[in-house]
Amino acid sequence: MSENKKEEIIKVNHITKRYDDNSVLEDFSLSVYEGEVVVIVGPSGCGKSTILRIMNGLEPIQKGEVTYRGEKVDGKLGSITRIREKVGMVFQSYELFPHKTILQNVMLAPVLVQKRDKKEVKEEALQLLARVGLAEKKDSYPRQLSGGQKQRVAIVRALCMHPEVLLFDEVTAALDPEMVREVLEVILSLAKEGKTMVIVTHEMAFAEAIADRVIFLDAGQIEEEGTAEEFFRHPKSERAKQFLNSFTYEKK
Amino acid sequence: MFKMLADGTWDTLYMVLISTLLGYLIGLPLGTLLTVTDADGIRPNKVLYKILDIIINITRSIPFLILLILIMPFTKAIVGKSYGTTATIVPLTVAAAPLIARMVESSLKEVDKGVIEAAFSMGAGYFTIIWKVLVTEARTSLLVGVTIALGTILGYSAMAGVIGGGGLGDIAIRYGYYRYETGIMIVTVAVLVILMQILQWVGMLLSRQIDKRRKS
Ligand SMILES: Nc1ncnc2c1ncn2[C@@H]1O[C@H](COP(=O)(O)OP(=O)(O)OP(=O)(O)O)[C@@H](O)[C@H]1O
Ligand SMILES: [Mg+2]
Numbered sequence: 001m002s003e004n005k006k007e008e009i010i011k012v013n014h015i016t017k018r019y020d021d022n023s024v025l026e027d028f029s030l031s032v033y034e035g036e037v038v039v040i041v042g043p044s045g046c047g048k049s050t051i052l053r054i055m056n057g058l059e060p061i062q063k064g065e066v067t068y069r070g071e072k073v074d075g076k077l078g079s080i081t082r083i084r085e086k087v088g089m090v091f092q093s094y095e096l097f098p099h100k101t102i103l104q105n106v107m108l109a110p111v112l113v114q115k116r117d118k119k120e121v122k123e124e125a126l127q128l129l130a131r132v133g134l135a136e137k138k139d140s141y142p143r144q145l146s147g148g149q150k151q152r153v154a155i156v157r158a159l160c161m162h163p164e165v166l167l168f169d170e171v172t173a174a175l176d177p178e179m180v181r182e183v184l185e186v187i188l189s190l191a192k193e194g195k196t197m198v199i200v201t202h203e204m205a206f207a208e209a210i211a212d213r214v215i216f217l218d219a220g221q222i223e224e225e226g227t228a229e230e231f232f233r234h235p236k237s238e239r240a241k242q243f244l245n246s247f248t249y250e251k252k
Numbered sequence: 253m254f255k256m257l258a259d260g261t262w263d264t265l266y267m268v269l270i271s272t273l274l275g276y277l278i279g280l281p282l283g284t285l286l287t288v289t290d291a292d293g294i295r296p297n298k299v300l301y302k303i304l305d306i307i308i309n310i311t312r313s314i315p316f317l318i319l320l321i322l323i324m325p326f327t328k329a330i331v332g333k334s335y336g337t338t339a340t341i342v343p344l345t346v347a348a349a350p351l352i353a354r355m356v357e358s359s360l361k362e363v364d365k366g367v368i369e370a371a372f373s374m375g376a377g378y379f380t381i382i383w384k385v386l387v388t389e390a391r392t393s394l395l396v397g398v399t400i401a402l403g404t405i406l407g408y409s410a411m412a413g414v415i416g417g418g419g420l421g422d423i424a425i426r427y428g429y430y431r432y433e434t435g436i437m438i439v440t441v442a443v444l445v446i447l448m449q450i451l452q453w454v455g456m457l458l459s460r461q462i463d464k465r466r467k468s
Contacts, residue, residue, distance in 0.1 A: 058369060058373060077377065081375040081377060082375070083375075084372070084374060085374070085375040088373075088374075089370075089373040091366065091369075095366045095367050095369065095370035096367075096370075097367055097371075097385065097388070097389060098367075098389065099388055099389050099391065099464045099465070108371075108376075109371075109374035109375065112376065112380050112384060113374055113375045113377075113380065114375075141464045141465075143464070158374075161374060161375075
């Protein structure tokens with residue numbers, strides 16, 4: 001497979017993650033390679049969000065290490081912030097700054113964190129907003145936008161940092177069904193461009209369409225791993241079959 | 253009498269505004285430090301939080317009149333005398349700072365944790381998060397706090413009249429209490445009430461203006 005030649009960007013190496021006494025991940029490892037789209041699926045509470053948060057340095061770990069292009073991410077803020085600039089994260093509940101306009105939301109980190117030129121950032125921000133069809137909303141405030149629009153802004157906000165990896169944590173879970181598509185289309189277009197992404201989702205049709213590699217997680221363990229075709233069409237484990245069945249309905 | 257009232261009003265405003273300003277100079281960083289170092293803050297520090305917490309609680313539990321007398325030597329050392337409007341600024345500031353620190357703390361703690369986390373996830377450092385996220389996002393609540401602080405300090409400043417603190421409270425006590433000139437006292441109190449009303453009105457108007465979360 002060509003993936004072997006590609007560079008490993010994020011490597012989660014034999015980590016253990018506990019919340020108080022509750023162990024969520026034990027000796028867990030996962031690598032993300034350049035240009036691939038990894039989709040993580042699994043039942044609620046199995047640790048999907050925790051993995052993304054660890055990849056972004058938002059969660060302390062008890063054992064193991066996370067490396068970014070071979071560089072170890074230690075607990076020091078300097079090292080973590082450097083990596084966070086390269087790893088964009090989009091959250092389920094958007095987390096836009098309510099008192100900032102759409103444009104200000106997008107420009108904040110590139111200007112203040114990356115210290116880039118304001119004019120250049122603004123130009124790029126406007127281009128990106130136009131790309132997701134929200135150019136005319138630049139001076140609106142988040143409350144004036146629909147959920148789907150807010151989530152597209154959140155994606156633009158992450159993109160404007162020029163991240164090397166994008167992490168999506170159930171970004172459509174809080175949306176009304178008719179808004180899910182407009183957000184997923186944006187993510188699909190990013191995948192077509194070859195962006196490296198790790199996606200946690202409950203949208204199985206979307207997962208199947210976008211994934212280069214599917215990780216099926218159960219109770220903090222990788223239960224099954226394969227291409228979208230392998231996992232969705234020919235699941236091997238009983239747990240995976242059961243899980244996939246839970247998305248289909250039969251008339252009794 | 254009009255001149256006296258006008259001067260008194262001016263003195264009161266002078267005391268209240270300056271001590272609230274000084275109070276914020278101390279209280280804003282203090283309140284921010286409390287928010288940051290609290291257990292669920294962005295940089296928890298149990299020891300520092302506890303120390304600040306205790307100092308603030310002690311200062312706040314001393315009744316203002318007692319505080320006024322208690323710190324007289326301190327006031328004298330700074331201003332050169334312990335009565336009059338300028339001298340009253342010292343105890344007013346000492347009383348205002350911890351109150352303001354608490355209000356700043358509670359305002360900043362209202363800021364959504366998810367938004368703070370999003371800022372962290374973009375690589376923002378503590379300074380950026382404090383100024384561009386915490387303070388900016390809490391500004392409506394902070395402004396309401398300013399209104400409350402001004403109102404409270406206005407009340408305190410009137411109390412300082414008991415020891416010749418100057419301003420409207422001083423006039424009310426001198427004429428109403430010592431000379432039984434109830435008329436003047438009532439007018440003075442009326443001016444205080446009006447000041448308080450204006451303050452409240454302007455404060456609420458401004459905070460509504462800057463609140464971007466409201467549906468328009
Ligand atoms: N801050 C926390 N403190 C304590 N326990 C936590 C915390 N966050 C998550 N957990 C626990 O860790 C486990 C994994 O949580 P996580 O959020 O990663 O699950 P998830 O797979 O994303 O679930 P979902 O699909 O519901 O989002 C859960 O059992 C959860 O209860
Ligand atoms: Mg989750």
